[in-house]
Amino acid sequence: MTSFAPFNRRQFLSDASRFSVLYALAGSLPFSTLASSLTDDPRVSQTPIADAGFASVHTIADGLYATISDTSKGFATICNGGFLIGKDAGLLLEGFGSARGAAFQWDAFRKVTQAPAVGALDTHYHFDHTMGNAFYGANGLQLWGHAAIAKRMMESYGSMQGADRAAFLAGPEKRIKDAKNDVARQHAQGDLGAVTNVFDMANKTPLSFPNRPLDPAKLPLNVDLGHFPIVIEHYPGHSGTDLIVRVPDQKVVYTGDLVFSHAYPACFDDKCTMSGWRNTLKTFASWDKDTRFVPGHGPACGQEGIRDLRDLFDDLYLQAEKMHQAGVPVADATDQYVIPEKFKTYPVFAWGFCIAGAISKIYAEMATS
Ligand SMILES: [Zn+2]
Numbered sequence: 544m545t546s547f548a549p550f551n552r553r554q555f556l557s558d559a560s561r562f563s564v565l566y567a568l569a570g571s572l573p574f575s576t577l578a579s580s581l582t583d584d585p586r587v588s589q590t591p592i593a594d595a596g597f598a599s600v601h602t603i604a605d606g607l608y609a610t611i612s613d614t615s616k617g618f619a620t621i622c623n624g625g626f627l628i629g630k631d632a633g634l635l636l637e638g639f640g641s642a643r644g645a646a647f648q649w650d651a652f653r654k655v656t657q658a659p660a661v662g663a664l665d666t667h668y669h670f671d672h673t674m675g676n677a678f679y680g681a682n683g684l685q686l687w688g689h690a691a692i693a694k695r696m697m698e699s700y701g702s703m704q705g706a707d708r709a710a711f712l713a714g715p716e717k718r719i720k721d722a723k724n725d726v727a728r729q730h731a732q733g734d735l736g737a738v739t740n741v742f743d744m745a746n747k748t749p750l751s752f753p754n755r756p757l758d759p760a761k762l763p764l765n766v767d768l769g770h771f772p773i774v775i776e777h778y779p780g781h782s783g784t785d786l787i788v789r790v791p792d793q794k795v796v797y798t799g800d801l802v803f804s805h806a807y808p809a810c811f812d813d814k815c816t817m818s819g820w821r822n823t824l825k826t827f828a829s830w831d832k833d834t835r836f837v838p839g840h841g842p843a844c845g846q847e848g849i850r851d852l853r854d855l856f857d858d859l860y861l862q863a864e865k866m867h868q869a870g871v872p873v874a875d876a877t878d879q880y881v882i883p884e885k886f887k888t889y890p891v892f893a894w895g896f897c898i899a900g901a902i903s904k905i906y907a908e909m910a911t912s
Pocket residue numbers: 562667669781782800809
């Protein structure tokens with residue numbers, strides 16, 4: 544349990560559940576312009592093979608496709624995804640924020656190939672990556688994901704289903720009333736919006752879980768689609784259930800939310816580990832200089848995107864350490880972080896999920912080190 548508790552724990556059963564709706568709030572954030580920078584890479588197709596506004600699908604290498612979301616145009620997908628196609632079969636990535644989002648990607652897949660799909664993989668359990676899972680089940684596709692996904696989804700979103708809405712929101716509402724200043728109040732208001740949205744989304748969506756759970760102890764897993772070698776790996780950092788899909792020959796990595804490209808990372812999860820995540824990014828940075836990353840959110844990026852995210856982690860640590868040394872209590876430190884000039888254009892989906900989560904976790908690490 545981390546020290547940061549923006550919501551009453553009883554009223555708000557899981558930190559995790561707060562996450563996905565922040566994207567529902569992100570409509571005014573500049574993801575639309577970010578998506579266009581995907582085309583800066585000469586390997587990326589200029590023209591999408593499918594475009595629904597809320598997301599578009601781009602060829603990023605032979606047989607490899609990236610689905611990039613634009614939340615300014617709708618929330619059907621919310622996160623990024625993609626698919627891989629070999630000679631014998633294909634593999635799809637992400638359940639997205641809704642069945643409609645998963646259906647969009649499935650249609651794009653079918654446009655490219657009639658090969659069977661071995662399955663669809665959730666990179667982790669968060670709402671914006673799994674709420675469309677039911678689409679795959681309904682269409683006879685096997686759903687792959689970390690073995691803990693079902694449990695984490697039930698704890699986070701199952702617990703919201705049928706719960707009393709007013710009682711559920713009382714904690715975050717109280718935080719607004721109790722705010723010590725305007726900045727803290729603003730942060731609390733943004734967080735309440737995020738919580739409200741995720742609550743409503745969980746209550747209108749039937750949950751659906753992987754029927755091919757992948758035990759992290761048995762990873763990496765090699766997948767043969769009849770073309771390039773593909774490997775599924777687990778890394779610590781964002782959610783405790785994070786899987787990546789790596790295609791070493793083509794130097795392409797689908798990272799899920801272990802990479803936020805041009806955005807503040809979401810660090811609220813109980814199983815989020817800031818130091819572990821930093822190490823994971825160090826590993827990503829050690830891979831080939833021409834590696835292309837398809838992040839969980841934001842535009843596809845190269846190693847420069849990993850560098851920027853590592854710089855952002857350094858800044859979170861630097862400011863947290865300074866405040867800690869100055870004796871600022873964690874409850875105040877979470878609101879006092881200042882976004883540096885370099886990251887001013889990076890969307891913060893909700894303060895509590897991203898920055899307050901990060902600062903409180905770094906405080907907790909300092910307390911135990
Ligand atoms: Zn996530």
